Amino acid sequence: MIEKKGLKSIATVDHAANANSVGMDLRPTTLLVFGNPSIGTPLMQASQSTGIDLPQKMLVYEDEGGQTNVAYNAPEYLAERHDITGQNGRLEKIATVLEALAGGDVESSKADPSGLLAGGDGVVTVAGDESVDATVTRIENALASKDAISLVTSVDHAANADSVGMDLRPTTLLVFGNPNLGTPLMQANQSIGIDLPQKMLVYEDEGGDVEVAYNDPRFIAKRHGITGKDDVLSKIEGALRSIATGDSSGDGSNGEGELAVAGLSADADGTDANNLNDEYITYENTGDGPLNLSGWTVADDSDTTYTFPDGFTLEPGARVTLYTGSGTDTDTELYWGRANEVWNNGADTMTVENADGEIALQRSYP
Structure with missing residues (x-):
């Protein structure tokens, strides 16, 4: 059916089989990846970051009621997320093809962009200091060095554009995943399978600079209404940051230890200033070795800073839980000793820096 619509099948990801390979259960959930550079290239010419959402994807899954569902990203979502203009005709054509592929014998659902973009486009971009090819090679080598991560496919968007007589600056997509981290998210809401495995886009912008872009895992979780998975999301954040930058210190690691947020209470019961120890952050060492936090710091958006003993x-x-108020430090409880609250109730960013002043962990909320 895909080929009959003038599309090329790129990859098939059996999320349920991948879950089973690491001893987890997941209802039948399969992702189909397919595309046509004649259709996709003009969208990337209009906005190169669109390449992180191309080729097109379609998720087929059985829900808890036994109903088979087909989900795909509505073209309106791509246009709004990546600020694509002047491509209405092409977007309408994509919508028609996707609707035909989904068919009428199952309940099809398009990912509605409304309400999803208030916090930004959800694309994290970091600067590269090498060519696109060299950066892609570095990332591929990093992925190959991690036993739990598998490279699913790579897509050279520029080469595909050239194959249909179109021009596109160097733009390459890498698709990779770790079912140990992705499966718990799909167990919470299967629809997130359309945004998994993870993707990383390496491209040369119009100024000649190389950029590495990836999806903010918290944006994606919010998109699919997933809550209560802070530990998993923190691990994904750290791993993506480390892979994108090539800096292992950016994944919260120190030797074999790895720091993650295990819990957060930013809004104490009652008046915050009268209940300071109901405001806290719990950290966990999710690595295999001890983590020496001597000289590490925790700070909020206004640079109010705590230093580990x-x-x-x-x-x-x-x-270990870091409480805002006063108390006696132990191996599992630390106290900031503040006379007033630190964390904003509505939104804030927590940044942990190691003893060298490098960011080891960063978490924003809501």
């Missing part, structure tokens, strides 16, 4: 070490699997 000298000699404070978090063992593998151990947690």
Whole structure:
């Protein structure tokens, strides 16, 4: 059916089989990846970041009621997310093809862009310091070095554009995943399978600079209404940042230890200033070795800063809670000693820097 519509099948991802491979259960959930550079290239010419959402994808899954569903990204979502203008005719053509592929014998649902973009487009972009080819090679090598991560496919959008007589600056998509992290998100809401596996777009912009872009995992989780998965999202954030930048310190690691947020209470019961120890952050060492936090700092958006005590070490699997108010420090409880609240109730950013002043962990909310 895909080929009959003038499209080329790129990859098929059986999320349920991948879940089973790591001992997890997931109802039948399969992602189809397909495209046509004659249709996709003009969208990337209009906005290169669109390449992170191309080729097109279609998710087929069985829900908890036994109903088979087909989900895909509405072209309106792509246009709004990537600020695409002047392509209405092409977007309408894409919508027609996707609707035909979804068919009428199952309940098809398009991912509605409304209400999803208030917090930005959800694309994190970092600057590269090498060519596109060299950056792609570096990322591929990084992925190959991680046993839990598999490279699903790579798509050279520029080469595909050239194959149909169109021009596009160097633009390459890498698709990769780790079912240990992706499966819990799909168990919470299967529809997130359309945004998994993870994707990383490497491209040369109009100024000749190389950029590396990836989806903000918290944006994607919010898009699919997933809550209560902070630990998984923190791990994904750290891994993506590390892979994109090539800086292992950016994934919250120190030796074999790895720091993650295990819990957050930013809005204390009652008046915050009268209940400071109901405002806290819990950290966990999710790595395999001890994590020496001596000299590490925690700061909010206004740069209110806490410094971990000298000699404070978090063992593998151990947690420590940092309370805003006063108390006696222990191996599992630390106290900032503030006279007033730190974390804004509505929105804030928590940044942890290691002893060298490098960002080891960053978390924004809501």
